[in-house]
Amino acid sequence: MRKLFLPLCILLLMSGCKKSELEAVNSSPVVSADKAVAVAEYEMVAPPSTISEKLLPDENKPAQPPLAPKKIDTIAKKIVKNGNMRIQVGDIKKAQTQVGDILKKNNAYIQTEQFQNTDIDDNLDLVIRVPHKNFDALINSFSEGVGSVLSKNISSDDVTEEYTDVSIKLANKKIYLEKYRDMLRSASTTKDMIEIQEIIRELEDEMDVAEARLRFIDDRVNYSTLNLSLHKEKVRSSATSKIGFGSRLADSVTEGWNSFMSFLLGIISFWPFLLLIPILVYLWRKWRAGRRK
Structure with missing residues (x-):
């Protein structure tokens, strides 16, 4: 019995050690994940890096939760x-x-x-x-x-x-x-x-x-x-009060006559220059006659 009891105790001790090691391994990622979340939340509310580090919160202090955005009422x-x-x-x-x-x-x-x-x-x-x-x-x-x-x-x-x-x-x-x-x-x-x-x-x-x-x-x-x-x-x-072909034709004739009168009056307005034409013709003929002699 003593020979069987001693190996049994050794086996129980070894199994207990392995179990504690597994629990330690499984629990360590959870803790690191929580820390990562806390760091991420802290970084969301941290001020820009351009501001002096004196204004940054102390790393030894617990991270504050991020400011929640203001709730907007249903529009x-x-x-x-x-x-x-x-x-x-x-x-x-x-x-x-x-x-x-x-x-x-x-x-x-x-x-x-x-x-x-x-x-x-x-x-x-x-x-x-x-x-x-x-x-x-x-x-x-x-x-x-x-x-x-x-x-x-x-x-x-x-x-x-x-x-x-x-x-x-x-x-x-x-x-x-x-x-x-x-x-x-x-x-x-x-x-x-x-x-x-x-x-x-x-x-x-x-x-x-x-x-x-x-x-x-x-x-x-x-x-x-x-x-x-x-x-x-x-x-x-x-007389052609209705807007149609006859009215438009009459308006076109009237506009044409008005345009002709405007052209004629425009030519007459140059009458001082027209007086120079006979003088220029006389001088040109006199010069031509002298040249023949």
Whole structure:
């Protein structure tokens, strides 16, 4: 029994040693992986290498978790509506009064106004801004109560993706801005302060541009734009009042005669030079006669 007991104890001791070695080997990669994750997270929030090492966190201190990006609220769809309309009317002034009443009813306003008067027609071009919810009602009112619609073009652009992208970038820049401001308070050298202040200035400029872009998109979404043109043809005073071949032929004959008269009057306007022609002819003949003698 003693001979069997001694080998059995040796086998048990050897198996226990192997098991402890295996556990040590298996546990070591897990620890190193956790350290790698911690280092990676630390590097995500560490300041740029251009800043002095005095501002870097102490390696002996535990790594701080990275700053979580600011949560962006769910953004509603951003739809920009634009339109172009051309309407033929019988009286520009009357149509302009009707347009004014329709604008008041729909809380719209005129951004720009341009009037053009020619021999053939009158044109009043308006750029109208109207609340997004009243855009369709405004279009229907112009189509039904002002005149005959010659052309109409309505477009809708979805800018939700652009708005969301700009909002997320702006939120991240605000986080980094606060981070660099904290670094500026702990800066100990003039060089570090100048470098950090330059980064802060660039971030603030980029944030101003992003905020301006968001305001512009909001304005285009909240107020739609309509380009309205009121057109009135003038009555022709000639016998051939209808615009056709006869009218065009008469106009061509008239234009030809006017062109001929303009040419003739242009020649007459050179009468001082015409007086020189007889003098030049006389001198040339006299010179030729003298040469023969």
